[in-house]
Amino acid sequence: MILKNIYLDNAASTLIYDEAYEEMLPLLKEPFNPSSIYSASQNAKNAAACAKRRIASLIKCSDREIYFTSGGTESNNWALISAAETLRQKGKHIITQKTEHHSVINTCKYLEQNGCDVTYLDVDSKGVVRIKDLLDSIRDDTILISIMTANNEIGSIQPLKEIGKIAKEKGILFHTDAVSACGHIPIDVSEMNIDMLSASAHKFGGAKGSGFLFIRHGTELMPLIHGGGQQRGKRAGTENVPGIAAMGKAAEISLERMIEHINYETNLRDHLIKRVITEIPDVILNGDTDNRLPGNISFCFKNADGESILILLDRLGICVSSGSACSSGAGVVSHVLKATGVSDEDAHGALRITLSHNNTIDEIDYFADELKKILKRLRGND
Amino acid sequence: MTEKLEITLEKVKKNIDDYILLDMRDAVSYRNGHIDGALLYKDFDLSDIKVDKIPVLYCEYGEKSLAEAEKLSSEGINVLSLKDGFKSWLASCFTILEKKELERYDRQMILPQIGLEGQEKLKKASVLIVGAGGLGSPAALYAAAAGIGNIGIIDGDTVCLHNLQRQILHSTERIGKNKSESAKETLEALNDNITVKSFPFYLTKDNAVEIINKYDLVIDCTDSTDLKLLINDICVELRKPFIYGGASGLTGQVMTCIPGKTPCLRCIFEDVPPDNGCFSCETAGILGAVCGITGSVQALEAVKYFTMPSDEPVGKMFIIDGASLRTRCMSLKKRNSSCKVCGKDH
Numbered sequence: 001m002i003l004k005n006i007y008l009d010n011a012a013s014t015l016i017y018d019e020a021y022e023e024m025l026p027l028l029k030e031p032f033n034p035s036s037i038y039s040a041s042q043n044a045k046n047a048a049a050c051a052k053r054r055i056a057s058l059i060k061c062s063d064r065e066i067y068f069t070s071g072g073t074e075s076n077n078w079a080l081i082s083a084a085e086t087l088r089q090k091g092k093h094i095i096t097q098k099t100e101h102h103s104v105i106n107t108c109k110y111l112e113q114n115g116c117d118v119t120y121l122d123v124d125s126k127g128v129v130r131i132k133d134l135l136d137s138i139r140d141d142t143i144l145i146s147i148m149t150a151n152n153e154i155g156s157i158q159p160l161k162e163i164g165k166i167a168k169e170k171g172i173l174f175h176t177d178a179v180s181a182c183g184h185i186p187i188d189v190s191e192m193n194i195d196m197l198s199a200s201a202h203k204f205g206g207a208k209g210s211g212f213l214f215i216r217h218g219t220e221l222m223p224l225i226h227g228g229g230q231q232r233g234k235r236a237g238t239e240n241v242p243g244i245a246a247m248g249k250a251a252e253i254s255l256e257r258m259i260e261h262i263n264y265e266t267n268l269r270d271h272l273i274k275r276v277i278t279e280i281p282d283v284i285l286n287g288d289t290d291n292r293l294p295g296n297i298s299f300c301f302k303n304a305d306g307e308s309i310l311i312l313l314d315r316l317g318i319c320v321s322s323g324s325a326c327s328s329g330a331g332v333v334s335h336v337l338k339a340t341g342v343s344d345e346d347a348h349g350a351l352r353i354t355l356s357h358n359n360t361i362d363e364i365d366y367f368a369d370e371l372k373k374i375l376k377r378l379r380g381n382d
Numbered sequence: 383m384t385e386k387l388e389i390t391l392e393k394v395k396k397n398i399d400d401y402i403l404l405d406m407r408d409a410v411s412y413r414n415g416h417i418d419g420a421l422l423y424k425d426f427d428l429s430d431i432k433v434d435k436i437p438v439l440y441c442e443y444g445e446k447s448l449a450e451a452e453k454l455s456s457e458g459i460n461v462l463s464l465k466d467g468f469k470s471w472l473a474s475c476f477t478i479l480e481k482k483e484l485e486r487y488d489r490q491m492i493l494p495q496i497g498l499e500g501q502e503k504l505k506k507a508s509v510l511i512v513g514a515g516g517l518g519s520p521a522a523l524y525a526a527a528a529g530i531g532n533i534g535i536i537d538g539d540t541v542c543l544h545n546l547q548r549q550i551l552h553s554t555e556r557i558g559k560n561k562s563e564s565a566k567e568t569l570e571a572l573n574d575n576i577t578v579k580s581f582p583f584y585l586t587k588d589n590a591v592e593i594i595n596k597y598d599l600v601i602d603c604t605d606s607t608d609l610k611l612l613i614n615d616i617c618v619e620l621r622k623p624f625i626y627g628g629a630s631g632l633t634g635q636v637m638t639c640i641p642g643k644t645p646c647l648r649c650i651f652e653d654v655p656p657d658n659g660c661f662s663c664e665t666a667g668i669l670g671a672v673c674g675i676t677g678s679v680q681a682l683e684a685v686k687y688f689t690m691p692s693d694e695p696v697g698k699m700f701i702i703d704g705a706s707l708r709t710r711c712m713s714l715k716k717r718n719s720s721c722k723v724c725g726k727d728h
Contacts (some may be wrong), residue, residue: 305414
């Protein structure tokens, strides 16, 4: 019996890379502010500059286009709120879609209260937006399209290249929330015509509390956070240098090992999906079989509560998520599953398993064995 | 106030007729599984309640139900909230312990310090017992009997006739057999719900790290100062807790060492004392029952380490004198910062 913790909730947060951890440690201790003039603070300044270059290589942009934030939520808030404000003269219409993260959906709701019109596009049963719907929804006063790169709950990857092309042709600003995807699948902001991209370090092997927003050069965007003149006046506040350094290192490693990790995680993922689908009755795989993040698996088990499955797995030291971490405890059915047409009833049995390169085939098999037993007992067949 | 509004599942179960359970979750979750006899709260009129029954609300984790109970009780309605909610019920129905284990450990699970949770912790725990002799016998027997799920026992020695007056793991017919293998046989016969691994050789500098690393805790039941210090040094290096024990003549001593928290052996005894400073069973003699007391205290410390961490003795040496039946719990000085093993510079 395996009794150590088995961590299968990598979409909630990832294990920090050893190398990233090492990089941030000395910076946590030293007092220097990267904005200071004296030479002693040069190290902090260099660390931030180096991180910028590494992140820029990951998403194929220039290092001058990277702005550090406190994470994905701030990046999304900044992109949406400031775009709406900056482009107020031009229009008030924003297009997004129904399976976005709450930091996009709720920011859009806030903007609606402040005079914006927001179109929330439907998705198909695989969780992907239809290009035709997007084209139909574009108006003369559309100022922003915000579509996530990949979904955090069901892993569906959106057709960014096509969306970017349309946005460019129509002269509409294009933002993508890449929190779940950045560092895990290739992203090229030039090829995809992305104007703004949000990401969070702890989702790709960095530390919590740091993230970034890519803003294409030439894109006018007001600051969201006002204060000193840090980050060329765009984002005030002393930079979280240790977190930034770790994020930079994590970006570098993610890029280096991306293909290796994709292959490894995809194999584990498909192995687990196959086992669960063939060995456990009455289960639905949410999202698509192929077009999904390498480490993402999302199931709905009929006649069982995801929360109960989670509690019982927890007792065996297995960490997974029911639905999405952000909504657990809130007692509401996942808006993502709802948007893909899953019934309320089935959505109660949602379970999200997200793998990383640290997981092993033995862990996956142990998990599948135990999950099988738990469902048998919960459904009263045992 | 808040505490008074919470009730544990055990208490509800004991007097089930006094309570009526109300499930606050939605109808689908209720249909997918609820506590036996519970009703859906949404469909229930609290004013309808019979005077002799106290309503107990529960949600998934016991937080929302507590808030609701607080609200209702401030309005003068007498309700309780189930502590840890539906989760506690699931845990009690879906324990990792098998039925026969629940019966086997029933008498110790009655203890509030152990309970179901503690017994599950013991099942998940792993302990390495170094030495299957006078101390190792009672320590291993009680550790196995208590349900420590994974026990390793290492000893390169063979059973001799003169061992049997104290080494109760072994028997006359096992004379000539390796002690760790004899121990495995005895322990497996005692408790077939646990896993026992025997290492039929001595712990040495070369194999110690690899073997100790596999276990959560080490019980030192050796009779050699060199080995005791080796266990100490490796455990400090690996940050592995260990329970030191020693018995000679009519006295015995036990100390739990948690590296980083408590003093280690080297903080007290810097090095191996000169030859005449150490007594062995061969030269000083030993009474079996003294080993029994000492090894039993070591097993007790091991069980406590996994189930009641707050009762960890911090840096105390327990000493018993079998002649006078006096015991002492000697407080040791704080960690020695110049200790050559666990001190600041190392």
